[in-house]
Amino acid sequence: MNAIVQTGAAVDISRLSKIYKTREDEDVVALDKIDLKFEPGTFVAVVGPSGCGKSTLLSLLAGLIGASTGTIAIDGEAISKPHPKIGVVFQSDLLLYWRTVLENILLPIEIKRLDVARYRGRAEELLAQVGLEGFGNKYPSELSGGMRQRVAICRALIQEPGLLLMDEPFGALDALTREQMIMDLQSMWMRLGNTVLFITHGIDEAVFLADRVLVMSPRPGRVDLDLNIDMPRPRQWSRIHENKDYHGYVRKIRDIFEAKGILVAH
Numbered sequence: 001m002n003a004i005v006q007t008g009a010a011v012d013i014s015r016l017s018k019i020y021k022t023r024e025d026e027d028v029v030a031l032d033k034i035d036l037k038f039e040p041g042t043f044v045a046v047v048g049p050s051g052c053g054k055s056t057l058l059s060l061l062a063g064l065i066g067a068s069t070g071t072i073a074i075d076g077e078a079i080s081k082p083h084p085k086i087g088v089v090f091q092s093d094l095l096l097y098w099r100t101v102l103e104n105i106l107l108p109i110e111i112k113r114l115d116v117a118r119y120r121g122r123a124e125e126l127l128a129q130v131g132l133e134g135f136g137n138k139y140p141s142e143l144s145g146g147m148r149q150r151v152a153i154c155r156a157l158i159q160e161p162g163l164l165l166m167d168e169p170f171g172a173l174d175a176l177t178r179e180q181m182i183m184d185l186q187s188m189w190m191r192l193g194n195t196v197l198f199i200t201h202g203i204d205e206a207v208f209l210a211d212r213v214l215v216m217s218p219r220p221g222r223v224d225l226d227l228n229i230d231m232p233r234p235r236q237w238s239r240i241h242e243n244k245d246y247h248g249y250v251r252k253i254r255d256i257f258e259a260k261g262i263l264v265a266h
């Protein structure tokens with residue numbers, strides 16, 4: 001059991017900018033000359049106010065949109081379109097309701113015309129890793145929101161991506177399910193070892209999960225703070241509030257948001 005081990009990818013982002021054109025032909029600078037390097041196997045969380053360019057950064061890394069300037073390299077290979085080394089999980093699970101859980105997980109394999117039979121065992125192994133052993137023949141409508149999001153994570157992991165991109169993956173879940181998912185994601189990542197870029201509005205989950213938290217500024221999106229989170233693992237969600245370092249990290253991030261008027265103290 002738990003035979004799956006994935007190798008984390010190295011990520012190198014250099015002078016990356018994204019400028020959108022509005023319908024009125026005005027420029028919107030969503031990202032402004034960002035330089036970042038992620039070591040293989042690092043868990044990086046990104047927090048920032050709405051509209052600061054978090055999803056733009058993720059879409060660029062996923063190869064879903066093109067950069068205006070700059071480059072992205074994954075293990076030294078330039079990225080300009082979706083790549084099997086990169087898995088993506090969005091806030092909405094985007095499962096196809098007419099396909100079973102297993103068929104959903106195997107969808108990327110089918111689309112690429114790879115040998116589905118070869119990946120079936122791996123899909124079942126991933127399901128077991130996220131606590132859904134035996135659910136392969138169920139349909140999405142038979143699962144809870146948290147279970148569906150677990151299936152979406154399996155689908156993202158089916159091709160053993162070195163880089164897992166997650167865009168507010170727990171944003172639509174109730175508080176208890178979110179708590180469980182945060183703990184389970186930590187365990188899964190500790191076993192698998194992928195590099196993760198995790199976008200969230202939650203300062204608490206960013207500090208809890210990450211090795212590194214990037215705090216982004218309002219437009220034009222830049223990295224205001226690059227904070228190393230040095231707390232032993234596995235971290236316990238129910239005990240994290242007893243940890244002084246945790247509070248120090250959260251305070252640092254809040255200080256930035258308060259200084260910029262993004263969070264206003266009363």
Ligand SMILES: Nc1ncnc2c1ncn2[C@@H]1O[C@H](COP(=O)(O)OP(=O)(O)OP(=O)(O)O)[C@@H](O)[C@H]1O
Nearest residue numbers: 020021022028030049050051052053054055056057
């Ligand atoms: N296709 C587009 N055309 C024009 N402007 C866009 C487009 N997509 C995003 N933007 C603008 O770029 C900026 C960054 O958007 P982005 O969605 O990356 O922010 P975000 O930090 O992910 O926001 P949120 O937290 O609300 O999801 C915003 O000002 C947004 O309005």
